[in-house]
Amino acid sequence: MGVGGQLTDTVEAGSGRDAGVFTWEEVHKHCSRKDQWLVINRKVYNITQWTKRHPGGSSVISLYAGEDATEAFTAFHPDLNFVQKFLKPLLIGELAAAEPSQDPNKNVSLEIIFVNEGLRQRKMVCLRRSLCSSASIWVTSCCWSDVTVCAGWLQHDFGHLSVFKKSGWNHLVHKFVIGHLKGASASWWNHLHFRHHSKPNVLDKDPDVNMSGLFVLGAVQPVEYGIKKIKHMPYNHQHQYFFLLAPPLLIPVVFNLQILRTMISRRDWVVRCQPMRRRAL
Structure with a gap:
């Protein structure tokens, strides 16, 4: 919400109900x-x-x-x-x-x-526990020789503003981790993740379950879509082509196209420089 909204619709006269x-x-x-x-x-x-x-x-x-x-x-x-x-x-x-x-x-x-159950209450995560948790993930990821996994979880926690008490520090570290370690846009991640938490697991609204028409979630729906030839792909055989399409398309193609789209639609020109600079190196 915010200031500046103008009312475009008014209550119709003679509608048979009280105004407003x-x-x-x-x-x-x-x-x-x-x-x-x-x-x-x-x-x-x-x-x-x-x-x-x-x-x-x-x-x-x-x-x-x-x-x-x-x-x-x-x-x-x-x-x-x-x-x-x-x-x-x-x-x-x-x-x-x-x-x-x-x-x-x-x-x-x-x-x-x-x-x-108190699940609607907002809780500030303890700084010490968050840092210890992040440190443990970092050590584990390094042992697995997969620092990008660690960076992914780190940027997630900082993006949620759940590590430092002051949001400014969370924003700063989040931009550094996702921009320089992951090679992605903080604005793009926030844009998608806000939508995810707004409508979690709701098809057509949650981007985390949006398969861009290449895959269909569930045990029954892919078979039904494939047999009836609904949409674009033979979804009843998606278990066979998943590993051929998902790994090479997800990060190099889909994510970068989404970042470009977010950059243009929201005019976030600066944040795009981070992943571009990292790839140039």
Whole structure:
């Protein structure tokens, strides 16, 4: 969320309901690229104009168009008091009193389990334990002669801002590790990883399970897609061509194309210099 959003939709006159009061059914309708609403703590916001200016990227916030974004909003914004003021220009109303606070499409019983177990609480990882854990991974990876594995886990922890108490140090080390040791873009990783944690394991929304049309996840779906010739590949035989396509395409081709796309779409010209310089060496 942020300042500068402009309201493009208003409540229609003579619609038979009070102005600024909406049902979940109405909210669900506003999920297109040019018309996006979402709900945070029962408040309804029009984010259509704000998505392109969202600091976390338009794709992250757009994942919740037409849905309840309360949990994601809380998880991604540590300083809620600071971002609350940015919501005001986007506010268009609230849910009707008869509407449930939770999106009816959500599993309420599962949500209760998460809350009771304290899994929704934000916790700062102890600096000493994080450093010890990172050190152990480093030593293990070096013994395995695979420093890139270690660098991958290190950049992940720093990217989550979970090592140092001050986020600035986490950002600095994260850019160094992923840029100079992994040869990738910190901005690209953040862009994809934010989407992953926004919609984990949701097909077409979580990039970590997006196989770019080359593979299909699951035990039944690949066979069905292959026999019925759905999409592009003979997915019922993907276990045979996986090792021929995945290793040579994933890092040299797919990841670099994604980095270029992120660089151009988000205009992050500086971060691209790190992987380019490393490959030049």
